Every structure is written in C-alpha cells, then in structure tokens.
Amino acid sequence: MPGSELFGIEERREIDEVLETGVLFRFNHDVQRKGRWKALDFENEVKKITGAKFAHAVSSGSTAVSCALAAAGIGSGDQVIVPPFTYIASVEAVIFTGGIPIFAEIDETLCLSAEGIRKAITPDTKAVMLVHMCGQMANMDEILEVCKEHNLVLIEDCGQAFSATYKGIQVGLFGKTGCYSFDFFKIATAGEGGVLVTNDESCYKLADSYSDHGHDHITDSRGRGMEQHPVLGFNYRISELHAAVGVAQTRKVPHIREINRKYKKMLIDQLSGIPGLTFTAIPDESGDSATFLNLLLPDTDAAKRTVDTMTKDGIGGFNYWFTNMYHFINQWQHLKDLKSAAPLPIHHYVIPQDYNTLNLPISQEVVGRLISFGIRCTWTEDEVVALAGKIRSAVEKALALKAYA
Numbered sequence: 001m002p003g004s005e006l007f008g009i010e011e012r013r014e015i016d017e018v019l020e021t022g023v024l025f026r027f028n029h030d031v032q033r034k035g036r037w038k039a040l041d042f043e044n045e046v047k048k049i050t051g052a053k054f055a056h057a058v059s060s061g062s063t064a065v066s067c068a069l070a071a072a073g074i075g076s077g078d079q080v081i082v083p084p085f086t087y088i089a090s091v092e093a094v095i096f097t098g099g100i101p102i103f104a105e106i107d108e109t110l111c112l113s114a115e116g117i118r119k120a121i122t123p124d125t126k127a128v129m130l131v132h133m134c135g136q137m138a139n140m141d142e143i144l145e146v147c148k149e150h151n152l153v154l155i156e157d158c159g160q161a162f163s164a165t166y167k168g169i170q171v172g173l174f175g176k177t178g179c180y181s182f183d184f185f186k187i188a189t190a191g192e193g194g195v196l197v198t199n200d201e202s203c204y205k206l207a208d209s210y211s212d213h214g215h216d217h218i219t220d221s222r223g224r225g226m227e228q229h230p231v232l233g234f235n236y237r238i239s240e241l242h243a244a245v246g247v248a249q250t251r252k253v254p255h256i257r258e259i260n261r262k263y264k265k266m267l268i269d270q271l272s273g274i275p276g277l278t279f280t281a282i283p284d285e286s287g288d289s290a291t292f293l294n295l296l297l298p299d300t301d302a303a304k305r306t307v308d309t310m311t312k313d314g315i316g317g318f319n320y321w322f323t324n325m326y327h328f329i330n331q332w333q334h335l336k337d338l339k340s341a342a343p344l345p346i347h348h349y350v351i352p353q354d355y356n357t358l359n360l361p362i363s364q365e366v367v368g369r370l371i372s373f374g375i376r377c378t379w380t381e382d383e384v385v386a387l388a389g390k391i392r393s394a395v396e397k398a399l400a401l402k403a404y405a
Helices: 009-021 038-050 061-071 089-097 114-120 140-149 201-210 240-251 253-271 300-312 361-369 381-400
Strands: 054-058 079-082 100-103 125-131 153-157 177-181 194-198 292-296 370-374
Touching (some): 009 038, 038 194, 054 061, 061 089, 061 125, 061 153, 253 381, 300 381, 361 370
Parallel strands (some): 079 100, 125 153, 153 177
Antiparallel strands (some): 054 194, 177 194
C-alpha cells in the first residue's frame, strides 16, 4: 500500500526526535520531552487534511472505532446497523462495546445503502456504523436522510478511506464521530495507529478520557497521578514512536492521493469497454482516495474464473473479498456462533437476527462479483500500462469461457 512504499528520511527524523528525549509516552513529562509532542503533531496533521475541529490519536484503527462508538454514546444493548462487507473490527467493536450488530445490505458503492439501512431498522435501532470501503465513499445524502428520519446516531469507520471526500467534506465528518486506520496497509501508516475525528467537543473529551483509563488530562504540578477521572476508560493510547511515523506519513498523503488518482484513471481508461466488465459506483468521483481499482464482473462464477485466470497468469496485487477470511461475513463463523473467550453482554440479549441464516442477496451478489487491485504510488506509467494489459487479457480469457458480450 502507498504509505509503506514511501518510508524515508522524514520518518527517521521524527523517530529520532523522540528517541533523543527518551519520552515514548504521549502525555506529561513536559520538561524532558523538550517541546516534542508527536501524538499532538499527528492529530494536527490529520486535522489539516480533514478539516475536523478535533482529532484524537489512539493505538489502532480498531480502538479508534471503539472510541468512536463510546464517545457517541453507544453501549450496552444498543442495536447498531453494520455492513457484512468490512474489516471485522467494525463489528467486533460494536459487540465489545456491549451493542448488538444488525446486518444490512450494501450496494455497488461497497458501502451500506440507504435502502439497506431502512429495511434493517427496528424500534430498538440506535445507530448506524457506516464503513467507507476500498478508498471510496457511501452515498451520503441518502444515508443522512434516513438517519435524520429515524433519529439514528451515525458513526463512520473510514479505515480504508482516509482523505476521501463527498461533495467537499471529508468522510468521517458526516456522523457524530468518525475514525481512520493507520495500520501497515493503509494510504498512510503509523505501523499501528488510529485517529478519531469529530466536530463535537463533548465527544472529543469523552474519547480522550475513555482511551486513557478515564484521565481528564488536566495536570498541575502534582503530575499525572493526581488527574481526575470523569469516566471509566481503558488503555488505547498511541505511543510517541508510532505517532512519529504517523506524522511523517500523513504529510505525504496529498502527494500519494494525486498519484493514486492518476494511475487509477489510466487503468480505468484502458479497461473500459471490455464486454461484461464494469466498475464500482463512486458517488463523488472527485473525492475518491483511489487506493483501490474495484472491478465488477457479471456474476460470482465469472469473478472466480477471472481470479483463477489471473493467478495462473502470475498477476498479483488483488483481493477477491468474497473468500477473504476477515472482510466478508461468509467466513465469519466465529461471529455467527458468537464464540468468545468469555461471556459477553450480547450473550444475554435477544438478538433480532439469526447470524447463521442471514438473507443478504444484494451483498452476496456485489461482493461475489468484486475484484480489487491495490494502487501503488511507486508504479511507473509503463508498469500501469503493462498491468492494464495483463488484467484485460485475463478478464477476456475468463469471460470467453461463457459468452457475456
């Protein structure tokens, strides 16, 4: 992925500044750290790109989702509408917060659809966990209308869509809270890290405390040990070392996004017109972060034949999510059976869905047809052209096994 392709002197410089002080902890130790606050710097770089009023860095994208839910007031017994196509952390966070996931249909944006959300609403529905998948964005106008109509709290998981926008607004800022992932596979990486964003100061303060054992971070001369604890919390802190990498990486995102968009357009231009091959719907193409080229084949069988052909032809760098163990519900048997290390709140509630017999035909059809290629900002134009030729050849050979023209 792009971020990890561009490690250089910038990341080393930020890390060295932390090591020179010896302060790896993000809070306190003001004198020893000599004015170097990498977690704060990381948060400020995210605010520059997103325009968020508040940003709070934590240890991972997964813990950022947990903080986003808690800060938005979602907890024990709350029903939360979730997609069946997402990294499973989005759903795990709902469960470990004490909530009940309610699965709804996605559409060709690869995100929850307004109609899917509407059909999944029950009298006990409290919130929507909207996940912006594969660098794209959901159809926000329609989804915001449904949330407003039914008084639902909107939380956005933008783990795969940092720097994507919809009508000029960054994804993550439409809901009460939003969050991004900065793990090793994202457009920018901190190694491990996540950032919660919000324009609501009360949500920000709750997330700040919740992620650090409830500390209010109002310190006097007596130090951290005498800070107040307005709420219960846990340890989701990011280290200064991870934040240092995140600082340097986030500054590179505008450049990465520009190259991504250029190469994605080249690929689409060269693959357009193949009978039977289309692309996913992007509600605002000008806001695409372009981390993925998302292909749609005519049906699941055609996609499987294409995957087999590409594999035989030695083409790599793609995901077939339909069989992916962590991104699609078909492989989440442990979740369907609610297997856990110890009893959870969800085990004590009546669940309105049987996770083993879910009927989500649109999601099955869309993900079954989907093949995604990661865009690399370090490609050359010649490599992009060559890849397009290989993809075209594989698709045409696969589809020739059954006429779709």
